Amino acid sequence: MLKEGGISMRELTTEFSKPLLPVGRAGVLLSEILHLLCKQMSHKKVGALWREADLSWKDFLPEGEDVHNFLLEQKLDFIESDSPCSSEALSKKELSAEELYKRLEKLIIEDKASDEQIFDWVEANLDESQMSSPTFLRALMTAVCKAAIIADSSTFRVDTAVIKQRVPILLKYLDSDTEKELQALYALQASIVKLDQPANLLRMFFDCLYDEEVISEDAFYKWESSKDPAEQNGKGVALKSVTAFFTWLREAEEESEDN
Numbered sequence: 001m002l003k004e005g006g007i008s009m010r011e012l013t014t015e016f017s018k019p020l021l022p023v024g025r026a027g028v029l030l031s032e033i034l035h036l037l038c039k040q041m042s043h044k045k046v047g048a049l050w051r052e053a054d055l056s057w058k059d060f061l062p063e064g065e066d067v068h069n070f071l072l073e074q075k076l077d078f079i080e081s082d083s084p085c086s087s088e089a090l091s092k093k094e095l096s097a098e099e100l101y102k103r104l105e106k107l108i109i110e111d112k113a114s115d116e117q118i119f120d121w122v123e124a125n126l127d128e129s130q131m132s133s134p135t136f137l138r139a140l141m142t143a144v145c146k147a148a149i150i151a152d153s154s155t156f157r158v159d160t161a162v163i164k165q166r167v168p169i170l171l172k173y174l175d176s177d178t179e180k181e182l183q184a185l186y187a188l189q190a191s192i193v194k195l196d197q198p199a200n201l202l203r204m205f206f207d208c209l210y211d212e213e214v215i216s217e218d219a220f221y222k223w224e225s226s227k228d229p230a231e232q233n234g235k236g237v238a239l240k241s242v243t244a245f246f247t248w249l250r251e252a253e254e255e256s257e258d259n
Helices: 009-023 028-036 041-052 069-073 086-092 098-111 113-126 134-148 158-167 169-176 178-193 201-211 217-223 236-240 244-257
Strands: 147-153 157-160
Touching: 009 028, 009 041, 009 236, 028 113, 028 147, 041 113, 069 244, 098 113, 113 169, 113 217, 134 147, 134 158, 134 169, 147 178, 157 201, 158 169, 169 178, 178 217, 178 236, 201 217, 201 236, 217 244, 236 244
Parallel strands: none
Antiparallel strands: 147 157
């Protein structure tokens, strides 16, 4: 509810704290909720949400408990720091496609950073327009897909656990937007072409991205029918490799309509 803005933080926390204050557990539950929020958005945004609510930790902790120590113990010290000023946000340097990809590849593949760490890095380095740009979306999708590819001698397969782990990141930035999802599919196509189009690899990705509801049916169909001249490299072979996927998709759609 907090993530979608369905209820104000002040309203929710004031209400749930009433029965918990006498037993000294309100602060602990609030801490858990904030940490769960951090898995869906950046620390910076959660901190801003807290400050906008104009709440005081003293109202949620047992009398006499040190607020600063509690925040340190609960790893909530980011709540106390102020958000960066707008002039700092304006001065963010726009990274090239190559730089963006290298940074994301390091975070996702080398550092095996958590989703929260990736959200924080994106918030710290990109502004809102960059976060929704094709350059960023393609770099993100390329890095996630590369992390999920397992190569055994001459065969390739998809580690679906990696895709599942990164679903929150993909969902956050693709934002259920067909055009953004289409950019992600173009990036996936380019990645597969670079590997010389291994048999079944694109189909494995399509199955997983569909099952995890990362890419919508509309975006898959849009990719299938796209005649964008910039995206034709390897498109014919790619289309052939996922013929069975689209056959299955259409049959499933027809069955659903019949029902």
